[in-house]
Amino acid sequence: MKNEKAVVVFSGGQDSTTCLFWALKNFKEVATVTFDYGQRHSAEIECARKIAEELGVSFKVLDMTLINQLSANALTRDDIEVTATEGELPSTFVPGRNHLFLSFAAVYADAIGARHLITGVSETDFSGYPDCRDTFIKSLNVTLNLAMDKQFVIHTPLMWLNKSEVWELSDQLDALDFVQEKTLTCYNGIPSSGCGECPSCILRNEGLSAYKAKKAAGAHL
Template sequence: MRNEKAVVVFSGGQDSTTCLLWALKQFKEVATVTFDYGQRHSYEIECAREIAEEIGVSFHVLDMKLINQLSANALTRSDIEVKEGENGELPSTFVPGRNHLFLSFAAVYAQSIGARHIITGVCETDFSGYPDCRDVFVKSLNVTLNLAMEEQFVIHTPLMWLNKAETWKLADDLGALSFIREKTLTCYEGIRGDGCGKCPACKLRKQGLDSYLAQKQGGGSL
C-alpha cells in the first residue's frame, strides 16, 4: 500500500491523530480532511491544522455547518449540557448522521485527489454507544460509497477493536506517545492535552492512559 494515496478524517483529537500517524506508516501519500460543523470549540480546527502542519501533511477543511440546522446536541450547542447516556439513551454529545456525512464527503474529497483509502478513528470497543461508530455501519457505508461512486474505496478503522489503553499503546509503538498526549484536543471543554479531567472524553482518555502506563511499568501486556 506504500504506493497508494490515503485521506484521514481528521479532528486533531487523540484517535484521529493516532490514525494519521498510522496512515503515514502505511501509505506513500497522506492527506487530511477536517470538518467545520459548528462544534462548540472552533479551536479544535486550529489544533488539527497545527498538527497537520507540524507533521507535514496537507490539510483541508469542509464546511458542514448544515448539521446544526437538523439537530440539537451538546457538541454544537453550548447551552446543552454534556451528559452521558442514561437508561439506554444516547449521550447528549451524539450528532445524528455525523460520521455518515463525514465519511461520504471524505470519499468525494478522496476521489477529487485520486485517493482510494480512507482512514477514520471510530471505535466500537471504547465508545459512547454512538451507532455510527460500529463496524457494521462502516462496512455497510463502504459498500454503498463504492456502488454510488463507481469506486473501489477502502475504509480503514485501525482503532475499531482497540480499547483506550490499547490506543495509547499504538501511539507509543508509533513513537508518538508524548506528542499525542500534549498536542491533541479530545476534551469537550476545549482544553488541549490532558484536558479538563472531568468530561466523559477526558475520563475515558485518562483511564486508558493510566491503564497503559501501569501495564508498561509493570512489564505486562495489554
C-alpha cells in the same frame, strides 16, 4: 498500501491523530480532511491544522455547519449539557455525523486521487454511537463504492481497541508523547489532558493511566 494515497478524517483529537500516524506509516502520501460542523470549540480545528502542518500533510476544512440546522446536541450547542445516561444515546451524539463526514471524505479523496479512507471510530469505546460500529462502516464502504463506482477502502485501525490499547498503538508508532501533549479531545476545549472532568477526558486519562501501569508492569518482568 505503501505506494498508495490515503485521506484521514481528522479532528486533532487523540484517536484521529493516532490514525494519522498509522496512515503515515502505511501509505506513501497522506492528506487530512477536517469538518467544521459548528462544534463548540474552534480550537479543535486550529489544533488539527497545527498538527497537520507539523507532520507535513495537507489539510482541508469542509463546511458542514448545515448539521446545526437539522439537530441539537451538546457538541454544537453551549446550552445543552454533556450527559451520558445508561441505555440512551449521549447528548454529544450528532445524528448522521460519521455518515456525512465519510461520504464527503470519499468525494474529496476521489478528487485528489486517493482510494483509502481512515477514520478513528471504535466499537470498543464508542459511547453508544451507532455510527461508530463496524457493521455501519462496512455497510457504508459498500454504499460509497456503489454510489461512486470506485473501489474505496475504509480503514478503522482503532475499531477493536479500548483507550489503553489506543495509547499503546500510539507508543508503537513512536507518537505517545506527541499525542499526549498536542491533541485536543476535551469537550470543554482544553488541549492535552483537558479538563479532567468531562466524559471524553475521563475516558482518555483513565486509558492513559491503564497503559502506563501496563507498560511499567511489563518493564519489571
